[in-house]
Amino acid sequence: MPYDTFVELNTAFELAETKWLQGNLLGAYDDLCKIFTHRLLYSRLVDADLKVIQSLADLAGLLGEFQAADDLLCGAVDLYKESKNECLADYTCLRRIQLCIDRGTLDQAQDLLQEMAPRIGDINNIQFVLPGLLRWEAGCFWHDTDSEDRTVLFAELYLAMGRLLAALGQYGEALVALQRGLFHAEGEKVSSLAQQTILPLKLAIASVLQEKGHFEDAQTYLSDLESQLNQPQHPEHFIHWLELSGKLNLLLGNLGTSLKQFRQVQERCCQLRSQRAVLRSNLSLAHILIFLNQTSAAQSYLMDTQSDASTIDDAALAARADLLLQLCYARSRSLVVNSPVELSVFGMNKKINNKQAVAEVEARLDLSTQSSNYLTWFEDRALAFQWQLSNLNLKTAGDLLQHIKKVFNCTDSVLIKIQIRVLEGTFAYYEGTENSDLTKIYQAHQILEEIHPQLQNIGLRPELWQVQRILVWCRTRLNYPLPEIEALTASTNYLLEQITSSLAPEDQVFYLLNKWTADEEYIAAQINQLQRLQLKVSTGAFWLFLWQRLQLIQQLNALVEHIDRYKDVLAKRTIKGDRIKVPFLPPASLWLRLLTHPKDRITLSFLILPDRVLVVKTGRFLFDFHVILTTRLEVRNQVQHWYKLIKNINNGRDIYDQPINSIDSNRDINYHRDMNVNWQGEYEEEMAEVANVGQEVAKTLAEMLAFPKLLEGLPKDIRALTIVPDDILHGFPFAAIRYKEKYLIEHYAISIAYESKGRRSPSNSIISKQKALVVGVSNGNKQFSFLKGVKPELKQVEDWLDRNHIHRFSFVNSSKSTVVENLSQVTLLHIACHGTFELNQPDQSGLVFISDYKEQEILSLRELSEMNLTNLRHATLSSCWSADHFILPGRWIISLPETLWRSGTQSILGCLWKVDDKIAVSFMTRFYNYLDKFPRDEALHRTQLDCLNNCLPNCNVNTDSLFLWAGFNLYGDYTALN
Structure with a gap:
């Protein structure tokens, strides 16, 4: 199609505009390229081409098609110069400058402005105050231009110079x-070309106010712009608005709104059907996900972006993705901004062990290339500094801090200057702790106390929270009065609650991963003391060995008991809403712990802190501990890999993009017991393949938690393991861990405990006769499916109870009240039903009862926690996900097994995920039969081995896959039921 006449050109341009308005920006960009290429080759460029030039440059900046658009614009500049049209040449050159700023080639942007010196003078001589600008404007001269042309040129010039100055950190100028550019664009009787500069100017002003630290003014500008921008004809401007608003909310600590807006940016960019736009939005989203500790999701975005950027040969995008990948790696492995109050032997060892990894990442970090956004350029360096500090590379961190101060010293941004002072204070604190230098601690305190009111005034809540944390640490080391420290701690915790409350519950879980509570800081300090004493024992004189060793295990005993009380308090805070503190009590007898521990059993107790995992190993005359150099975030990510495999087994029915607050972070909440899976044919092959991957995940986690070292050298008479998990480990099937080329269940019977003692003392209450409550709920409704395997399963349990002469109450599809009336009076419970979990609502989470009239009731976790179940010796929860544990924002994990155990139940059998009805019947039959002869943990052990060996009774499917047996756990007492 020819575009030679004005009519042809205008018609083609209107067609491109129509595509633009319909949201087909890539199609509009292609059309504009075709039009302009034809005009360059075959026509004489005129004023009418300026709209094509402007639209082409605007779309190129949004879509990331910088080079192609720049080549066309460069050709247009040359043609305008040949025809002696200075005005059009400079206008087109200004569009090139906008592209240079968009892609971060600031030197080229400055050179292009200097090329215009014959018309506008030397830009370095401009005084950016109103009188100076008026003098400068009067000196600018273009041949054959009128006032309307000059207005257009000045609006574009001020936009280009303003953006360039902002990219160089000169926000005041x-x-x-x-603002002067906006004066020209909004003047009376200005052309439509000048008016089209109004929105970019206003967005640029909002960006400058934000990066300068004038948050209230920035918020006002953005609020005024929102209604103007959320229109079909301005998708590129609305995306820019979302990015600015998302960044502002991030700085102010409105994290939930910020995350939502960056996700909107990505959605909008996907609608544009431009690969480069999507990749750039991925980088922005990944940046906030890293900040929120969702490093696994961020890593996925970044790896895809890096690969796709390389495919389309975009070196800048690939380099940016690589940088963020390294910072993502650092974030998942180093939590420096939330470290406990003292450095430890852990920290010293980490410095040595991470040396090679740090060197490898350092070689790939490139912070030399300036970003198009000055604040982003600074933040990348600040993240790199924190990463160096987290690895205790104080020399490198100090050098980088000096570099940051030198490079960013010239900016007039209050925001950046305050953040640099935060870095200085943080560095002084770590210097002081590393070298035991109280002078440095005092210096850090002075710096942070000085900027504290500035942070409050500016409203920078995440930075304020961080500063207050370090001030607490400083004052602790400087022996400030305890009430003063407690008051600041309370203020800091309240501030964190405010910041966190803006997030959805599932995002709160991730964000709080590396946020230390006061309880955790106390425990971390005690671990540090233990490590120092452990080092003395290993390096001290022989004649001191026994005395120091005794001191070590006595302190370890006191810490383990404190951790048990800490977990109990967390459970009460979560389920009952009690606002109680962890009591500090004298420890029980160390010798009683060592002498009464079963000689054929080892107990492994885990505590997962933000920057380490504590493992305590207990046996008969054995009491030791290990500190594993990994983070809570790394452990969470690894266990979540496992549950992604579980979703594959569920035929993909439960795969969702966004996590929820459960150990399985991506499944639906109302789950179904009956999978009704056909295990034969292709699905069986797929299941075997996924199981192989599951073994690799289990192996990786076992190595991460040092299981080979923990189990190495155990006496041959050890037949059982009791594991006290913590955090997300509550949801991991320890039976599936590979040890010496076999599953762990093939070596040991395994039970799960909630405290280090493993089992509770027998109840004082005595029931004259053993009684059992057998409950089944097979009914379904709109929310829950019909369970056809319930009645056959109950029949098998009832037969077992009759053979053992145990009086039973059996109810099928009964009301909740019937169960509650009998529950506290029985010694055994078997219940087959649905379960449900509602985030942050224990009253709505628990066991589901559905009557014959489809009426639904829930026996909630809170109701169960308030019952006296000390008579209940064993409970079997035969429902899908009955042993699933849910991660709440405060880090605590709640579950049905733990609620029952803390209410008095001795032992609980449950499953971590779904089970097919047919397998459930056979599994329970075999488990109860084994209870006649063996302890509870051994009965489960043998039942799982029968699954592994495909010899369950009356079961015509293969059961050797670990997904069919590894999810069953025994919680609490492992001894015989007698």
Whole structure:
């Protein structure tokens, strides 16, 4: 199609505009390229081409098609110069400058402005105050231009200069330039070309106000712009608005709103059907996900972006993705901004062990290339500094801090200057702790106390929270009065609650992963003391060995008991809402712990802190501990890999993009017991393949938690393991861990405990006769499916009870009240039903009862926690996900097994995930039969081995896959039921 006449050109341009308005920006960009290429080759460029030039440059900046658009614009500049049209040449050159700023080639942007010196003078001589700008404007001269042409040129000039000054950190001058540009664009009787500069100017002003630290003014500008921008004809401007608003909310600590807006940016960019736009939005989203500790999701985005950027040969995008990948790696392995109050032997060892990894990442970090956004350029360096500090590379961190101060010293941004002072204070604190230098601690305190009111005034809540944390640590080391420290701690915790409350519950879980509570800091300090004493024992004189060893295990005993009380308090805070503190009590007898521990059993107790995992190993005359150098975030990510495999087994029915607050972070909440899976044919092959991957995941986690070292050298008479998990480990099937080329269940019977003692003392209450409550709920409704295997399963349990002469009450599809009336009076419970979990609502979470009239009732976790179940010796929860544990924002894990155990139940059998009805019947039959002869943990052990060996009774499917047996756990007492 020819575009030679004005009519042809205008018609083609209107067709491109129509595509633009319909949201087909890539199609509009292609059309504009075709039009402009034809005009360059075959026609004489005129004023009418300026709209094509402007639209082409705007779309190229949004879509990331910088080079192609720049080549076309460069050709247009040359043609305008040949025809002696200075005005059009400079206008087109200004569009090139906008592209340079968009892609971060600031030197080229400055050179292009200097090329215009014959018309506008030397830009370095411009005084950015109103009188200076008026003098400068009067000196600018273009041949054959009228006032309307000059207005267009000045609006574009001020936009270009304002954005360039902002990219160089000169926000005051940038603001003056942009406001002057807005004066020209909004003047009376200006052309439509000048008016099209109004929105970019206003967005640039909002960006400058934000990066300068004038948050209230920035918020006002953005609020005024929102209604103007959320229109079909301005998708590129609305995306820019979302990015600015998302960044502002991130700085102010409105994290939930910020995350939502960056996800909107990505959605909008996907609608544009531009690969480069999507990749750039991925980088922005990944940046906030890293900040929120969702490093696994961020890593996925970044790896895809890096690969796709390389495919389309975009070196800048690939380099940015690589940088963020390294920072993502650092974030998942180093939590420096939330470290406990003292450095430890852990920290010293980490410095040595991470040396090679740090060197490898350092070689790939490239912070030399300036970003198009000055604040982002600074933040990348600040993240790199924190990463160096987290690895205790104080020399490198100090050098980088000096570099940051030198490079960013010239900016007039209050925001950046305050953040640099935060870095200085943080560095001084770590210097002081590393070298035991109280002078440095005092210096850190002075710096942070000085900027504390500035942070409050500016409203920078995440930075304020961080500063207050370090001030607490400083004051602790400087022996400030305890009430003063407690008051600041309470203020800091309240601030964290405010920041966290803006997030959805599932995002709160991730964000709080590396946020230390006061309880955890106390425990971390005690671990540090133990490590120092452990080092003395290993390096001290022989004649001191026994005395120091005794001191070590006595302190370890006191810490383990404190951790048990800590977990109990967390459970009460979560389920009952009690606002109680962890009591500090004298420890029980160390010798009683060592002498009464079963000689054929080892107990492994885990505590997962933000920057380490504590494992305590207990046996008969054995009491030791290990500190594993990994983070809570790494452990969470690894266990979540496991549950992604579980979703594959569920035929993909439960796969969702966004996590929820459960150990399985991506499944639906109302789950179904009956999978009704056909295990034969292709599905069986797929299941075997996924199981192989599951073994690799289990092996990786076992190595991460040092299981080979923990189990190495155990006496041959050890037949059983009791594991006290913590955090997300509550949801991991320890039976599936590979040890010496076999599953762990093939070596040991395994039970799960909630405290280090493993089992509770027998109840004082005595029931004259053993009684059992057998409950089944097979009914379904709109929310829950019909369970056809319930009645056959109950029949098998009832037969077992009759053979053992145990009086039973059996109810099928009964009401909740019937169960509650009998529950506290029985010694055995078997219940087959649905379960449900509602985030942050224990009253709505628990066991589901559905009557014959489809009426639904829930026996909630809170109701169960308030019952006296000390008579209940064993409970079997035969429902899908009955042993699933849910991660709440405060880090605590709640579950049905733990609620029952803390209410008095001795032992509980449950499953971590779904089970097919047919397998459930056979599994329970075999488990109860084994209870006649063996202890509870051994009965489960033998039942799982029968699954592994495909010899369950009356079961015509293969049961050797670990997904069919590894999810069953025994919680609490492992001894015989007698």
